[in-house]
Amino acid sequence: MDGYTPKPEHRIADEASLRKLFAPTHDLAIQKCRASLSEHAQAFIRRSPFLCIGTQSADGRADVSPRGDPAGFVQILDERTLAIPDRPGNNRLDTLVNIVANPTVGLLFIIPGFDDTLRINGQAIVVDDPDLLAGMAIQDKAPKVAIVVTVTEVFMHCAKAFRRSHLWDPDHFQDRSSMPSLVKIILDDTTGAPEDAKEMRALDEALEQGYQNACIDSCAPCGLHRWPAWPMRLP
Structure with a gap:
């Protein structure tokens, strides 16, 4: 498959050209941005068991990573400071390497069942x-x-976005078994998955066990270490 290259006249290359395509930003959308955590923002964070953090490397390579724990896992140190356990x-x-090189981060907090989200931008450091x-x-x-x-x-x-995607609507949930397991996908894309169904099932079960231990043991064995051509461990 060849890459997509638009004609020069169809490439939006500056902010002025971009904004001509859209209506002006509503005043409320501008006014809602704050430089500190309001009472409502803090309440949202305390309810959230999940966030995505966006970072960039020193050379501008972007990355987004999920973080999850029991609700309230992100500590509010004061109205302008948060602490996220790794x-x-x-x-x-x-994420950590990127922050060391480039402290600018973006956070998206999500609460199961809520269609609204909380966005936070800021400067991050890694501490021990x-x-x-x-x-x-x-x-x-x-x-x-x-x-x-x-x-x-x-x-x-x-x-x-959540309404359009029907993210929390069970009628729109997809059957996970309609795609291969995570272990099989990784092995198919790298060293090759075992053809024996029993061996593949053992790897899948080991991954599930690794998930159970993930909050305790760093790099808990997922079963891939049993596969001779795959030295990696997950998660």
């Missing part, structure tokens, strides 16, 4: 302060580091 993962460290980390422990396991975000912009985002 739980055990696959040790790629994409034991006093802070101790308050983020789960089952007596504190994270190795936390992401501390100084808020520069915060505002609620409307429900249109």
